Amino acid sequence: MLRAVRQGLLLLALAALPAIGQAFYLRNKVSWESPIPASELVAVDQARAWGDSAIWIDARPDDEFARDHVPGAFSLNEDHWNELLAQFLPNWSPDKKVVVYCSAESCNAARDVAKRLRDEAQLKDVFVLQGGWEEWVKKNR
Amino acid sequence: MKVFWRILDFIVAGIFIYAGVLKVLDPVQFGLDIDNYKILPWFIGVRLGFYLPWLEIFCGVALVFRVVYHGGLSILTALSLIFIGATVAAKVRGLDITCGCFGHASQHWNFGQHMTIDLAIFFALGALLWIELTGGRLDDKES
Numbered sequence: 605m606l607r608a609v610r611q612g613l614l615l616l617a618l619a620a621l622p623a624i625g626q627a628f629y630l631r632n633k634v635s636w637e638s639p640i641p642a643s644e645l646v647a648v649d650q651a652r653a654w655g656d657s658a659i660w661i662d663a664r665p666d667d668e669f670a671r672d673h674v675p676g677a678f679s680l681n682e683d684h685w686n687e688l689l690a691q692f693l694p695n696w697s698p699d700k701k702v703v704v705y706c707s708a709e710s711c712n713a714a715r716d717v718a719k720r721l722r723d724e725a726q727l728k729d730v731f732v733l734q735g736g737w738e739e740w741v742k743k744n745r
Numbered sequence: 746m747k748v749f750w751r752i753l754d755f756i757v758a759g760i761f762i763y764a765g766v767l768k769v770l771d772p773v774q775f776g777l778d779i780d781n782y783k784i785l786p787w788f789i790g791v792r793l794g795f796y797l798p799w800l801e802i803f804c805g806v807a808l809v810f811r812v813v814y815h816g817g818l819s820i821l822t823a824l825s826l827i828f829i830g831a832t833v834a835a836k837v838r839g840l841d842i843t844c845g846c847f848g849h850a851s852q853h854w855n856f857g858q859h860m861t862i863d864l865a866i867f868f869a870l871g872a873l874l875w876i877e878l879t880g881g882r883l884d885d886k887e888s
Contacts, residue, residue: 611816615807619800626772627795634773639780639787712781 640715646731648743651703659696661704661721663713664737674705674740680717689725696727705733705740750876757869758808761821765801772798782831783840800824808873818874825867832859 627634635641651658660677662669669679678692696702702721706713714732721727733740768775776794780787800820807817836856854862 608815608819611807611813612820613816614813615803615816615820616800619796619803623796623799626769626799627792630772634791636788636791639777639791710783712777715777 639712640718640732644718644730644732645734646701646703647734648739651701651731651733652743654701654703657699658701658703659692661692661702661714661717662737663704663706663717664711668707668737674737677705680704680721681713682716682720685720693725698728700729702727702730703733704730705736708736708738709734711736750873753869753873754808754811757821757866757873758805760805760866761801761808762805765798765805768794768798769802781840782835783838784831784834797824815877818870818877822867822870822874825863825870829860829863829867832856832863 651660660674661680662673662677663681664673664679665681665683666679669677669681673679678688678695680688680692702718704714704718704721706717714736718730718732721730735742772794773791774794775798776787776791779785779790779793779797785793801824804817804821804824807813808821
């Protein structure tokens with residue numbers, strides 16, 4: 605038992621070395637304080653001020669989108685990614701800013717959809733709406 | 746029988762090394778996967794995203810070479826148990842999550858698939874631990 609503990613501690617310490625090295629190497633590319641870097645977040649007021657130059661993406665499930673959504677928003681969730689992306693892309697142009705939202709501050713869907721839009725669809729200017737749908741409703745109703 | 750346990754060592758080690766390498770290639774994504782469980786704050790999750798994959802690799806290597814074997818086996822068993830607990834807790838709380846266990850390969854696994862893989866690994870580790878503790882392997886090359 606003592607041997608297992610000693611060996612375990614050794615492994616725990618050894619694994620920390622490359623992890624620290626990798627974290628140090630990538631230190632400037634990682635958002636350490638928040639899962640979404642501040643530069644990729646946009647507040648409701650600012651996003652609304654963008655007017656027609658913003659395209660809204662609703663990353664919530666289909667039924668929530670059907671219940672209500674930001675006027676003019678496109679539904680794009682990971683459940684039907686390929687199908688919904690194909691519907692959305694013809695409406696996108698390089699001069700547009702993309703604002704993605706999900707239910708609330710704590711949801712992950714907007715972050716994940718925004719990441720996929722950047723990585724897979726190679727879109728620029730993709731932002732996550734701070735506070736999500738909940739915040740939008742607060743500011744608009 | 747000794748050969749059987751050794752093969753099981755290699756299979757389990759291979760799974761953890763493979764999973765670790767996949768995650769080492771994108772530690773931030775793994776940090777996001779951890780964050781999806783909504784158990785730990787981001788500043789811890791992102792650090793674990795860097796640390797856990799290396800721990801899995803080191804423990805896997807320990808199983809392959811039977812160096813610090815007991816430590817590696819104990820850590821992997823504990824990790825496996827934590828993954829299972831976290832997955833069940835997420836399900837109970839209604840979170841629709843990807844486990845991130847095998848990077849993007851596991852992105853579309855459902856809860857049943859998560860649990861099947863996690864439990865299979867956990868029982869394999871448990872069997873290896875049991876056989877070590879009871880001396881059933883009768884291997885004299887222990888570290």
